[in-house]
Amino acid sequence: MVNETEYREKQILTRPGDSQYEARLNLLNKIGDKVGSVSDLSKLVAQIVKMTQRVIDASASSVLLLDDRGDELVFDFVSGGAENTLRDSRISTQSGIAGWVVRNSKPLIVNDVSTDKRFNKQIDKATGFVTRSIMCAPMIVQRRVIGVLEALNKNDGTDFTVQNLETLLSVASTAAMAIENLRLHKSAIDEYENRIRMQEQLRHSQLLASLGEMTAGIAHEINNPLSSILLLCNLMLSEGKSSWNRKDLKMVRDEARRGAKIMKSLLTYSHQSSPRLRRLDLHKVLNRVINMRRYTGGTRNIDASADLTAGPLHVKGNSSQLTQVFVNLLLNAEDAIREAGRTDGRYIIVTSRIHGKWVEVSVADNGTGISKEKLSQVFNPFFTTKAIGKGTGLGLSTCQAIVTDHNGLIRVENNHMGGATFIVELPLDPVKRS
Ligand SMILES: Nc1ncnc2c1ncn2[C@@H]1O[C@H](COP(=O)(O)OP(=O)(O)OP(=O)(O)O)[C@@H](O)[C@H]1O
Ligand SMILES: [Mg+2]
Structure with missing residues (x-):
C-alpha cells in the first residue's frame, strides 16, 4: 500500500x-x-x-x-x-x-x-x-x-x-x-582570492606599461649597433681574410647574438610586439614542443611524458608565442632536474585539463623545487639563480607577458615529487555554431 x-x-x-x-x-x-x-x-x-x-x-x-x-x-x-x-x-x-x-x-x-x-x-x-x-x-x-x-x-x-x-x-x-x-x-573566499589575483595582475601590467615605454626606446637604440656588429662579424668570418683570431671573432658574434636575444625577449615582455591571435589546437603546440625537446636531446635521461585530455584543445592564440612559453617552461624544468642531480628517476609531466571555460596546462618536474622566498620572485624580469652568462632571467617574465596577452594566467607551486609545477590557464575558444 x-x-x-x-x-x-x-x-x-x-x-x-x-x-x-x-x-x-x-x-x-x-x-x-x-x-x-x-x-x-x-x-x-x-x-x-x-x-x-x-x-x-x-x-x-x-x-x-x-x-x-x-x-x-x-x-x-x-x-x-x-x-x-x-x-x-x-x-x-x-x-x-x-x-x-x-x-x-x-x-x-x-x-x-x-x-x-x-x-x-x-x-x-x-x-x-x-x-x-x-x-x-x-x-x-x-x-x-x-x-x-x-x-x-x-x-x-x-x-x-x-x-x-x-x-x-x-x-x-x-x-x-x-x-x-x-x-x-x-x-x-574564492572571490577574495580572485580579487587578490587580479590586483596582482594589475600591478604587474602597470609595471609592464612603464617598462614597455622605456624598453621600446632602448631596444631601438641598441638593436641598430648590434645589427651592424653582427653583420660585420659574419662578413669577416665568411671572407676568412680577417687578421683577427677566428675564436675571438666568434665570441664577439655570440655575445652580439645574445644581446639581440635579450632585446627580443624584452620587447615581448613589454608587449611592444602584439601578437595576432588565431584559433589553434593547443595539443599540437604541446606535442610539438615536447618532441622538439626530445629531438634536440634536451630531455636526454629525462622521462618527459604528456597526459593530455582527449581530442583537440582549441584556444585563441599565437602559435609561435605559445611555443615559446612551453619551450621556456621545459628548458627551466630540464635545468632544475639536472641541478637536483637525481639518480632515482627524472620526470617532466605535461598535463592538460579542462575546467569549465578554461584549459589548464601544467608542466611538473622533479627538479630542485623553488624555495618559499623565491616563489614570488621567479616571474620578475632578470631574476635568475643561474650562473652569469647562463640565464638572462627573462624566460618566465616573457612567459607571463605572453600568457597575459592571451587573457590567461600563469602561476607556480611546488609539487609532491619535490620539484616545481608551472600552471598556465587559458580561455578555451568555444566551437562556432553556424
Ligand atoms: N622548474 C623550475 N624549478 C626550479 N626553479 C625554477 C624552475 N623554473 C624557474 N626556476 C627559477 O626561476 C628563475 C627564473 O627563471 P627564468 O626562466 O625567468 O630565467 P632563467 O631560466 O634563469 O634564465 P633564461 O630563461 O633566460 O635562460 C630560474 O633562474 C630558477 O631559479
Ligand atoms: Mg628560463
Missing part, C-alpha cells in the same frame, strides 16, 4: 517526553556542533547522513544535491553499501521519487515502492540494493530546494512513520542551512 504523507509543520517538535522527540533533539544538537566545527562540505554532508541513518534506524541513506542548472540531482553522499557505485552519479529531476520531491518541494514516504510508478528501478539495478521503502525530505533554503535527504528500508522491517519523517525534515532543514552557509563562505 502506498503511504504518502505530506509534511505537517505544526507536528514538529511538539511532543516532549516522546523518545523520537528526544532522539531528534539530540541529533539536531549534535548536527549543530558539527556544523560549527566542519569546514569541508563533503565531510559535513557525510556526518549528517550517518547520524540521521542511525537515529532513524534505516539501512541506507543519501544526500542528493541539485546541480547549478537545477535539472539534475547529484549523489553527494551515500551510506549503506552503494557508496562506490552511486557517488557523483546524476539523476534527472524529471523522474524518480527524489525528482518528485524536488519538483513539488514536499517530503514523501513510500512504504512499498513496488506499487509506486515514480520509483526509479535503475538505481537498484546498478547497486544491487533492494529498496522496499523510501522516505525523502527536500532540503530547502529561503524557499529554494537545494537537494534531497533520503532514507531507505527500516532495519526492523517496519514502515517509516510520521515521526521518522519529522526527524528527517528537521535534519534536512538544518543540513540545508549548513550547506548553504559553507557554500557562501567558500564563494566569498
Whole structure:
C-alpha cells in the first residue's frame, strides 16, 4: 500500500517526553556542533547522513544535491553499501521519487515502492540494493530546494512513520542551512582570492606599461649597433681574410647574438610586439614542443611524458608565442632536474585539463623545487639563480607577458615529487555554431 504523507509543520517538535522527540533533539544538537566545527562540505554532508541513518534506524541513506542548472540531482553522499557505485552519479529531476520531491518541494514516504510508478528501478539495478521503502525530505533554503535527504528500508522491517519523517525534515532543514552557509563562505573566499589575483595582475601590467615605454626606446637604440656588429662579424668570418683570431671573432658574434636575444625577449615582455591571435589546437603546440625537446636531446635521461585530455584543445592564440612559453617552461624544468642531480628517476609531466571555460596546462618536474622566498620572485624580469652568462632571467617574465596577452594566467607551486609545477590557464575558444 502506498503511504504518502505530506509534511505537517505544526507536528514538529511538539511532543516532549516522546523518545523520537528526544532522539531528534539530540541529533539536531549534535548536527549543530558539527556544523560549527566542519569546514569541508563533503565531510559535513557525510556526518549528517550517518547520524540521521542511525537515529532513524534505516539501512541506507543519501544526500542528493541539485546541480547549478537545477535539472539534475547529484549523489553527494551515500551510506549503506552503494557508496562506490552511486557517488557523483546524476539523476534527472524529471523522474524518480527524489525528482518528485524536488519538483513539488514536499517530503514523501513510500512504504512499498513496488506499487509506486515514480520509483526509479535503475538505481537498484546498478547497486544491487533492494529498496522496499523510501522516505525523502527536500532540503530547502529561503524557499529554494537545494537537494534531497533520503532514507531507505527500516532495519526492523517496519514502515517509516510520521515521526521518522519529522526527524528527517528537521535534519534536512538544518543540513540545508549548513550547506548553504559553507557554500557562501567558500564563494566569498574564492572571490577574495580572485580579487587578490587580479590586483596582482594589475600591478604587474602597470609595471609592464612603464617598462614597455622605456624598453621600446632602448631596444631601438641598441638593436641598430648590434645589427651592424653582427653583420660585420659574419662578413669577416665568411671572407676568412680577417687578421683577427677566428675564436675571438666568434665570441664577439655570440655575445652580439645574445644581446639581440635579450632585446627580443624584452620587447615581448613589454608587449611592444602584439601578437595576432588565431584559433589553434593547443595539443599540437604541446606535442610539438615536447618532441622538439626530445629531438634536440634536451630531455636526454629525462622521462618527459604528456597526459593530455582527449581530442583537440582549441584556444585563441599565437602559435609561435605559445611555443615559446612551453619551450621556456621545459628548458627551466630540464635545468632544475639536472641541478637536483637525481639518480632515482627524472620526470617532466605535461598535463592538460579542462575546467569549465578554461584549459589548464601544467608542466611538473622533479627538479630542485623553488624555495618559499623565491616563489614570488621567479616571474620578475632578470631574476635568475643561474650562473652569469647562463640565464638572462627573462624566460618566465616573457612567459607571463605572453600568457597575459592571451587573457590567461600563469602561476607556480611546488609539487609532491619535490620539484616545481608551472600552471598556465587559458580561455578555451568555444566551437562556432553556424
Ligand atoms: N622548474 C623550475 N624549478 C626550479 N626553479 C625554477 C624552475 N623554473 C624557474 N626556476 C627559477 O626561476 C628563475 C627564473 O627563471 P627564468 O626562466 O625567468 O630565467 P632563467 O631560466 O634563469 O634564465 P633564461 O630563461 O633566460 O635562460 C630560474 O633562474 C630558477 O631559479
Ligand atoms: Mg628560463
